[in-house]
Amino acid sequence: MFAEAKNALLAMLARRDHSCKEVADKLAGKDFSAEVIASVIGQFLDSGYLDDExxxxxxxxxxxxxxxxxxxxxxxxxxxxxxxxxxxxxxxxADCDWYELAKAKAARKYGEAEVLDPKEKAKRTRYLLSQGFSYDQVSYALSVNDSDFD
CATH class of the missing domain: 1.10.10 (Arc Repressor Mutant, subunit A)
Incomplete structure (x- = not known):
């Protein structure tokens, strides 16, 4: 059973990297025992093949x-x-400026034009919020830069 679990895990990791929880769930779905899953995951963690970080x-x-x-x-x-x-x-x-990323996402989706219509601004706000940005980041992304008027 251990060798089968090890081969199944190798096949998973050959396609893409996985978290320990994902691996445990997938192996459990293949009816491996908890002890086998724990020992295979432990071996792969020790060898560096599996690394949540x-x-x-x-x-x-x-x-x-x-x-x-x-x-x-x-x-x-x-x-x-x-x-x-x-x-x-x-x-x-992550070396990321979330405010600029939100602004770039909005520009890619809607262009650089200023939003004057409240319905359109609400639509854009909902879109950026659904993409995982905070209200501050959305507000920044949809604001007009003062430097644009210089």
């Missing part, structure tokens, strides 16, 4: 490249079973 930083980079905000990234990481402390650390370690 590496997985978390890769996940943050992936979501930043998609233009997602920190709230959405936190939610995705939580669903993958990453520890809260590691989530906070990974997002803090």
């Amino acid at each position: 590496r997985f978390a930083s890769a996940l943050v980079r992936s979501h930043i490249n998609k233009g997602h905000g920190p709230i959405r990234i936190q939610q995705a990481m939580f669903q993958k079973g990453i520890a809260k402390s590691l989530i906070a650390q990974s997002i803090d370690d």
Whole structure:
């Protein structure tokens, strides 16, 4: 059973990196015992094939490249079973200006034009909030720079 679980885990990791929780859930779904799962995961952690810290930083980079905000990234990481402390650390370690990312996301979706219509502004606000940005970041993204009028 141990060899089968090890081969199943190798096959999973060959496709993409996984968190420990994801691996445990997938192996449990294949009817491996808890003891076998724990020992396989322990062996892979010791060898460095499985690393939640590496997985978390890769996940943050992936979501930043998609233009997602920190709230959405936190939610995705939580669903993958990453520890809260590691989530906070990974997002803090990300070299990202969330305000500028929100502004770039809004510009990509809607262009650079100023929003005068309250309904349109509400629509854009809802979109950016759904992408994981805070109200402050959304407000910044939808504001008009004073330097644009110089």
